[in-house]
Amino acid sequence: MTVNTPAVRGPAPPPGITPRERLLQAAVEAFAEKGFTATTTRDIANRAGMSPAAVYVHHDTKESLLFTVSVEGHQAALAVIRTAAALPSAAQGPAPLPGEGDHVARLRQMVREFSTWHAVNSRVGRIVQYEFDALTPDHRAEIADYRRQIERVMRDVLSVGIADGAFDVADVPGTARAILSLSIDLVRWFSPRGSTSADDIAQLHAELAVRMTTPR
Amino acid sequence: MTVNTPAVRGPAPPPGITPRERLLQAAVEAFAEKGFTATTTRDIANRAGMSPAAVYVHHDTKESLLFTVSVEGHQAALAVIRTAAALPSAAQGPAPLPGEGDHVARLRQMVREFSTWHAVNSRVGRIVQYEFDALTPDHRAEIADYRRQIERVMRDVLSVGIADGAFDVADVPGTARAILSLSIDLVRWFSPRGSTSADDIAQLHAELAVRMTTPR
Numbered sequence: 001m002t003v004n005t006p007a008v009r010g011p012a013p014p015p016g017i018t019p020r021e022r023l024l025q026a027a028v029e030a031f032a033e034k035g036f037t038a039t040t041t042r043d044i045a046n047r048a049g050m051s052p053a054a055v056y057v058h059h060d061t062k063e064s065l066l067f068t069v070s071v072e073g074h075q076a077a078l079a080v081i082r083t084a085a086a087l088p089s090a091a092q093g094p095a096p097l098p099g100e101g102d103h104v105a106r107l108r109q110m111v112r113e114f115s116t117w118h119a120v121n122s123r124v125g126r127i128v129q130y131e132f133d134a135l136t137p138d139h140r141a142e143i144a145d146y147r148r149q150i151e152r153v154m155r156d157v158l159s160v161g162i163a164d165g166a167f168d169v170a171d172v173p174g175t176a177r178a179i180l181s182l183s184i185d186l187v188r189w190f191s192p193r194g195s196t197s198a199d200d201i202a203q204l205h206a207e208l209a210v211r212m213t214t215p216r
Numbered sequence: 217m218t219v220n221t222p223a224v225r226g227p228a229p230p231p232g233i234t235p236r237e238r239l240l241q242a243a244v245e246a247f248a249e250k251g252f253t254a255t256t257t258r259d260i261a262n263r264a265g266m267s268p269a270a271v272y273v274h275h276d277t278k279e280s281l282l283f284t285v286s287v288e289g290h291q292a293a294l295a296v297i298r299t300a301a302a303l304p305s306a307a308q309g310p311a312p313l314p315g316e317g318d319h320v321a322r323l324r325q326m327v328r329e330f331s332t333w334h335a336v337n338s339r340v341g342r343i344v345q346y347e348f349d350a351l352t353p354d355h356r357a358e359i360a361d362y363r364r365q366i367e368r369v370m371r372d373v374l375s376v377g378i379a380d381g382a383f384d385v386a387d388v389p390g391t392a393r394a395i396l397s398l399s400i401d402l403v404r405w406f407s408p409r410g411s412t413s414a415d416d417i418a419q420l421h422a423e424l425a426v427r428m429t430t431p432r
Contacts (some may be wrong), residue, residue, distance in 0.1 A: 033298035115367065129404060130346040174420045178398050185397035188345060196390065204390045212424050216432070
C-alpha cells in the first residue's frame with residue numbers, strides 16, 4: 001500500500017498519533033457502529049478521549065468529520081490507482097515497459113491494488129458510500145469529483161491500450177466503471193474474517209479485468 | 217420484468233393498491249429521503265395517508281417495515297435471476313437449448329435481467345444495502361440467506377457450463393460474485409436521469425460476463 005493514513009487504514013490506533021488523527025479514527029468507529037445519524041459529537045469525543053469542546057477546535061459539525069473521512073478515503077483510493085497506473089509492475093521498477101505487455105501489466109496492477117485497498121479499508125468504504133447523502137450538496141460535489149478522477153485514470157489506461165492494440169473495448173466509460181465496480185463492491189461483502197483473502201480476491205479481479213478488455 | 221411488486225418497482229403509486237402496499241411504498245420513500253434512523257413511524261404514516269395506529273396493524277416496528285422491504289427486494293431479485301437461468305432466451309421460449317450456446321445465452325440473459333432489475337430498482341437497492349446493519353440479527357441472517365441463494369444460482373450455471381466446456385473458470389465462487397457485483401454496484405451510481413440507459417448497461421454487463429467466463 002502506498003498511502004497510509006491512520007484514520008483510513010488500521011483497526012488499532014498506533015501510539016503517538018495526532019489529536020486530529022485520533023478524532024478521525026473515533027469518527028470512523030462511531031459511524032461504523034451506530035451510523036452517521038445516530039452518532040453524536042459527544043460519542044466521537046468520548047471515543048477519542050477528548051472533550052466535545054476540543055472536537056469543535058477541529059470540526060465545527062459532525063458532517064465536517066464525515067466529509068474529512070470521505071475526502072481522505074477518496075484521496076487514498078485515487079493515489080493507489082494513480083500510482084499503480086504509473087508503474088506497470090512494482091517488481092519491474094519505475095521505467096515504463098515497451099509493447100503490449102505494458103498495458104496488460106498496468107491494468108492488472110491497477111485492479112489488484114484498487115481491490116486490495118477496498119478490502120483492507122472496507123469499513124471506511126462502507127461509511128463513505130452509505131452515508132454519502134448525509135454530506136452537504138457542496139461536499140457531495142467534491143466527492144463526486146474524486147470519483148470522476150478515479151474513473152478517468154481507468155478510462156485513460158484503457159484508451160491508450162486500445163490505440164496500441166492491447167485492448168479491445170467498445171464502450172470505454174462503461175467498461176472502466178464495470179472494472180472499478182468489482183473492487184468497490186468489496187466494501188459491501190468483504191470481511192477480513194471471511195474464508196477468502198484480500199490478496200486472492202485482488203488477484204482474481206485483476207485476471208477478470210484482463211479478460212474483459214483483451215482481444216478474443 | 218417477471219416480478220412486479222409495487223413497493224419495489226414504480227415511482228408513482230398506482231390507483232387501488234392495498235394499504236399494505238401503500239405503507240411499503242411510503243416506507244421506501246421515507247427511508248430513501250431521510251435514512252432509516254431519522255425516519256419515524258409517524259413520517260411513514262403521514263406519507264401513506266394513514267394514522268400511526270393503522271401502521272401498527274401491519275408492522276409493530278419501523279425495523280419490521282425495513283425488513284419487509286428487504287425481503288421483497290431480495291425475493292424479486294432472486295426470482296429475476298432464477299427465471300432468467302431457466303430460460304436461456306425469452307425469444308426462444310421455455311424449452312432448454314442444446315449445445316454450448318445454451319450456457320452462454322443463459323448467462324447473458326441472467327446478467328442482463330439482474331442488471332436491469334438493479335437499475336430499475338436502484339432506490340430500493342440502496343436502502344436494502346445501506347441500512348442492512350439496522351436489521352435485527354435474525355433478520356440479517358434471513359437476508360444473508362437470500363444473498364447466498366442468488367450466488368448459488370450463478371455458481372450452478374457456471375459449474376454446469378464448465379462441465380460442458382462452455383466456460384473456463386478456475387474460481388467459481390469468486391467469479392460468480394464478481395459477475396453479480398457488476399449488477400449490484402449499479403444501485404450506488406445508476407440514475408434514471410443519467411446519460412446511459414439501463415438497457416445499454418445491462419447489455420454491456422452481459423457481454424463482460426461472457427468475456428469473464430468463456431475460453432480464450
